[in-house]
Amino acid sequence: MAKIIVITSGKGGVGKTTTSASFATGLAQRGYKTVVIDFDVGLRNLDLLMNCERRVVYDFINVIKNEATLNQALIKDKRIDNLYILPASQTRDKDALTKEGVEKILQELSATYDYILCDSPAGIEKGALLALYFADEAIIVTNPEVSSVRDSDRILGILQSKSKRAELGKEPIKEHLLLTRYAPDRVERGEMLSVEDVRDILSIPLLGIIPESTSVLSASNEGCPVIWDQSSTAGLAYKDAINRFLGENIEHRFILPEKKSFLRRMFGGLSA
Amino acid sequence: MITDDTLTIVEPCFQLKGSRLPFTLLELLYYDYAEFNQRLEALVKQAPGFFRETPLVISLEKLDNQHPPIDFIELTEICRAYGVHPIAIKGGSDIQQLTALVAGLPSIPANPTQKLAKLNFDLVNTEQPRSTVRQFSRQDTARTDIDIANNKRASLATKLISKPVRSGQQIYAANADLIVLASVSAGAEILADGNIHVYGTLRGRALAGIKGNTDSRIFCQCLEAELLSIAGRYKLNDDLRDVHWQMPIQAYLVGTQLRISPLVE
Numbered sequence: 001m002a003k004i005i006v007i008t009s010g011k012g013g014v015g016k017t018t019t020s021a022s023f024a025t026g027l028a029q030r031g032y033k034t035v036v037i038d039f040d041v042g043l044r045n046l047d048l049l050m051n052c053e054r055r056v057v058y059d060f061i062n063v064i065k066n067e068a069t070l071n072q073a074l075i076k077d078k079r080i081d082n083l084y085i086l087p088a089s090q091t092r093d094k095d096a097l098t099k100e101g102v103e104k105i106l107q108e109l110s111a112t113y114d115y116i117l118c119d120s121p122a123g124i125e126k127g128a129l130l131a132l133y134f135a136d137e138a139i140i141v142t143n144p145e146v147s148s149v150r151d152s153d154r155i156l157g158i159l160q161s162k163s164k165r166a167e168l169g170k171e172p173i174k175e176h177l178l179l180t181r182y183a184p185d186r187v188e189r190g191e192m193l194s195v196e197d198v199r200d201i202l203s204i205p206l207l208g209i210i211p212e213s214t215s216v217l218s219a220s221n222e223g224c225p226v227i228w229d230q231s232s233t234a235g236l237a238y239k240d241a242i243n244r245f246l247g248e249n250i251e252h253r254f255i256l257p258e259k260k261s262f263l264r265r266m267f268g269g270l271s272a
Numbered sequence: 273m274i275t276d277d278t279l280t281i282v283e284p285c286f287q288l289k290g291s292r293l294p295f296t297l298l299e300l301l302y303y304d305y306a307e308f309n310q311r312l313e314a315l316v317k318q319a320p321g322f323f324r325e326t327p328l329v330i331s332l333e334k335l336d337n338q339h340p341p342i343d344f345i346e347l348t349e350i351c352r353a354y355g356v357h358p359i360a361i362k363g364g365s366d367i368q369q370l371t372a373l374v375a376g377l378p379s380i381p382a383n384p385t386q387k388l389a390k391l392n393f394d395l396v397n398t399e400q401p402r403s404t405v406r407q408f409s410r411q412d413t414a415r416t417d418i419d420i421a422n423n424k425r426a427s428l429a430t431k432l433i434s435k436p437v438r439s440g441q442q443i444y445a446a447n448a449d450l451i452v453l454a455s456v457s458a459g460a461e462i463l464a465d466g467n468i469h470v471y472g473t474l475r476g477r478a479l480a481g482i483k484g485n486t487d488s489r490i491f492c493q494c495l496e497a498e499l500l501s502i503a504g505r506y507k508l509n510d511d512l513r514d515v516h517w518q519m520p521i522q523a524y525l526v527g528t529q530l531r532i533s534p535l536v537e
Contacts, residue, residue, distance in 0.1 A: 151439075157437075157457075
C-alpha cells in the first residue's frame with residue numbers, strides 16, 4: 001500500500017514543483033519505488049524540471065478518460081531507477097479531472113509503489129482540491145513572507161476539512177512544513193519572516209528549510225532536480241528533509257547567515 | 273439592585289408602538305463587492321435626489337441559501353458612501369442574519385406584527401399601579417436574582433476547539449461559550465453567543481455575544497486580532513494596535529463602549 005503525499009501551498013511560485021521533483025528523486029535514491037503526478041492540468045511544468053518533456057506521449061487525463069493505460073502514460077526517470085513521472089495534460093482543462101478518475105489511478109498505483117507524490121497546482125480550485133483529497137501526508141511549501149504564510153494556513157484548513165480523511169473522520173493528514181527560498185541575511189535585516197515567525201503562525205512540525213540558492217534556478221533550466229547537486233546548499237537541504245521525512249533526527253541548518261571570510265568581506269565591500 | 277432612590281420616576285420616558293413604516297427594499301440576489309459598488313454608483317448617479325440620506329432595508333429573501341456569509345460591515349460602508357443607510361435586513365439564512373447583526377443590522381421578522389402584538393401584551397401585563405411599586409420592589413429584586421441564576425445555568429454550554437483555527441475557517445458556538453486552546457489565524461473568524469476564550473494568539477476576528485448579550489467578553493493570551501466585537505460593538509485592527517497589542521487582554525462593554533484591558537492588572 002503506497003503512501004500518498006501531496007505537495008501543496010495555496011500560493012503560486014513558492015517551489016511546489018521544485019520540491020516535488022527533488023523529493024521524488026530523494027525517495028527513489030533511498031530505494032523507494034516512487035511516482036510523482038503533476039496535477040497542474042493546462043500548466044504542466046514537472047516534466048520540464050525532470051527533463052522528460054520530450055518523452056511525454058500520453059498524460060494523466062488520457063488515463064482518466066481511458067484513452068491510454070497507466071503504463072503507457074508513466075515515464076521512467078533516466079537518472080534513477082524506481083522513479084516514474086505521470087505528466088499533466090497541457091491541452092485539456094481542469095474540468096477533465098474527476099474524483100473517481102483520480103481515485104482509480106491512485107488505487108492502481110498504490111498496489112506497486114511505495115510513495116505517490118501529488119504535485120498540486122496553486123490556488124484552491126478543483127485541481128488543488130483533488131491533489132490533496134486522497135493524501136495521507138502533506139508537505140506545505142511556504143516562503144517566509146506574509147502572503148505565502150496566509151495561503152498555507154488556508155490550505156491547512158482545507159486539509160482538515162475537505163480531504164477524504166477529514167470527510168470520513170479518520171486520522172487527520174500528517175502535516176509537514178517546508179520553508180523554501182529562505183535567506184538568513186534578509187531575515188536578519190528584518191526583510192523576511194524568520195523560521196520562528198512562520199512556525200509560530202502555522203504551528204505544524206518543520207520538515208526542512210531550503211535556503212535561497214541560485215542553483216535552484218539553474219537546476220530547473222537544466223531539467224535536473226536540485227537534490228542531485230550536492231555542492232549546493234539547497235541540494236543538501238532537500239537531502240536533509242528527505243532523511244527527516246524518513247524518520248531520522250537531523251538538526252536544521254542554513255538558518256543563520258553564512259560567515260563571510262575576511263577576503264570576501266573586503267571584496268564584497270568593494271563590489272557593493 | 274433597585275433602591276428606593278431610583279423609584280421616583282413618575283411618567284415612563286417612552287413607550288413602544290407597532291408601526292408599518294415605508295422603507296425602500298434593496299433586494300440582494302448575490303453579493304460581490306465590485307459589482308455592488310458599481311451598480312449602486314450608477315443608480316445614485318441616475319437619481320441623486322432619491323438617494324440623499326435614505327434609510328434602506330436589505331432583503332435577503334432572493335439570496336441563494338448557499339451564498340457565503342456577506343461582509344455586512346463592508347456593504348454598509350459602501351452604501352453610506354453613497355448616502356444610503358441600511359438599517360436592517362429582511363429574510364436570509366441564520367448565518368447571514370448573524371453576520372448582519374454583528375454589523376449592526378438586525379433582522380426584520382417575517383411577520384413583524386406578531387412580535388409587536390406580543391410585546392404590547394407583555395408591557396400591559398407588567399404595568400403595575402404606581403402606588404404599589406415600592407412594596408413590589410423587593411419582590412422584583414428577588415425574582416430577578418432567580419432569573420439570573422436560571423440564565424447562568426442555561427448558558428453553561430461550552431464549545432471547545434483544541435486545534436488551530438485556520439485562515440478561511442469559521443467557527444460558531446451557538447448558545448454557548450467558545451474556548452480555543454490554540455491560535456486563531458488571520459483570516460479566520462470565531463463567533464459565540466456567549467464568551468470567547470483564546471489560549472493561543474488571536475490573529476483573526478472574534479465576535480462574542482453576537483445575539484446581543486452585552487455581558488459577554490473576549491479573553492485572549494495574545495492580542496493580534498483583525499477585529500474584536502461584543503454584541504455588535506467592534507474595534508478594528510488599527511484601533512487595537514495602539515494599546516495592549518500582543519498582550520493578554522480581555523475585552524468587554526462599558527455602556528456602548530468596547531473596552532480592552534490587560535488580563536492581569
